[in-house]
Amino acid sequence: MATAAHWIAGARLRTLPAAIAPVLAGTAVAAYADAAVWWKALLALVVSLALQVGVNYANDYSDGIRGTDDERVGPLRLVGSGLATPGAVKRAAFLSFGVAAVAGLVLAATTSWWLVLVGAVSVVAAWYYTGGSKPYGYLGLGEVMVFVFFGLVAVVGTTWVQTEEWGTTGWAALAAGAGVGALACAILVANNLRDIPTDTVAGKMTLAVRLGDRRTRVFYGVLVALAVVALVVVAALTTWWALLGLGFLLPAVPATRVVLGGARGPGLIPVLQKTGVAELVWAVLTGVGLVVGAA
Template sequence: MTSPADWLAGARPRTLPAAVAPVLAGTGVAAYVDGAPLGDLAWWKALLALVVSLALQVGVNYANDYSDGIRGTDADRVGPMRLVGSGTATPQAVKTAAFAAFGVAGVAGLVLAATTAWWLVAVGLVCVVAAWFYTGGKTPYGYLGLGEVMVFVFFGLVAVIGTTFVLTQTWEWPALYAGVGIGSLACAILVANNLRDIPTDTVAGKRTLAVRLGDERTRYLYAFLVLVAAAAVVAIAAATTWWVLLGLVFLGRAIAPTRAVLGGAQGPALIPVLAATGASELAWSVLVAVPLLVRG
């Protein structure tokens, strides 16, 4: 039987900072533009947005495990264990877990939509469809080199701007800039993952962006994404308060993984890069959100 520890590993907890970070950043922007005391902020909406984000991330992870597993893509892995590929869990069980996670995200999203704007239901449906067809269906877009684009859009722009909107019900430019910063680091996590898997993905016919770009250019892409995240900090500071420049301290956490990537780390040596990049994204969100919360 599949143990709770196996299910936890299958949920890929190292990727969860990518779900927490956009909600933190979006909440920070909302607090700043709203200008109300922190106690007056609709924190329950921020918590529901966090539930949506975390549930979608877990759902994506299980969905990828299922789809890659039944295709045989995970048969010879370099990275952490996969439930279906390793035979630890049945494909049907993992598929059920994925849709259960999407269901949790859907329930929380419906509450937000009912108290904010019903068109958010459509946004949520698009998010779930994008999550499933990343590696699911007959022509998954993750196999066509479009995974990074979707991560940038949904775990960057949509997640940050959406969080700010449900709290303020207004469009805010700083939320867009924050979405760019968060989206860039979320993409960097995927780029590092796909860089590690270039050899096995090539054999499996999985044409990720890393496979298309090749090893060297993929490494430069990773470094470029880190620089974009730094530029986003400056843009937010210019639009809000210069205290946000404290967010540039995230570069101290991002230096080590960037050096590893540019230094030619391969295979298992890239696994710590994933965790370090996720930590960099979380640090970015905290260091940007706190000044916005305080100054707001």
């Protein structure tokens, strides 16, 4: 039971902020345009959460059967620790993707059917991140996937299904997607920075392995700075009240100090939590600013 609790706690560090933040940010932009549709926002949240859970299970399964998690520093994995069978974890991944697909189909039926294609691409990208014979996560492209799908696509998609228009609102959603995506990437960068030694041995050529320890730490700092720049762009396109989102620096700055200070192994695990909190705070406070500015 304790082992299962550790796995769930570790999964939360990755899942909840990355799933909730883009929906909050996208809905806040829609609310600023006086076009928020709350039942669509809830469906978008179901899609986002189900995809994130599916990605976690898919990564757990694929890394586990490859033996990548045999020597792991971070939170336990189900397959790698023997807590669950590979088949059970694989079924859980596809069940999660199925839930996302059903919710996505409802959104597509009430807006535009081309969203089905976006959803299908998202699921394929989620699976082949570490799945298949040549997973792109092992080629250093994981951060690209996270930025695009859990940043730009998630935020812009959430806004669009509610407003069904582009204009200034669309550009604001794109900037918000860049901010949320940058912090989602920072979570992955911190995770992969911690795992450089074991990933190198396992042949998992993440971006952190390719960049090396020092440049990966700098990259983390660049991503936090990008989140600040994106927030300023959102404020310039909407209302300066959006700068309330700068409150995300309260958890982000200490996390950045730890990363730039040279922490390794288990010392980087708290950074994952702080960065996840920073992403959520970015979305919540920016959203509050947009709602206040609209009022």
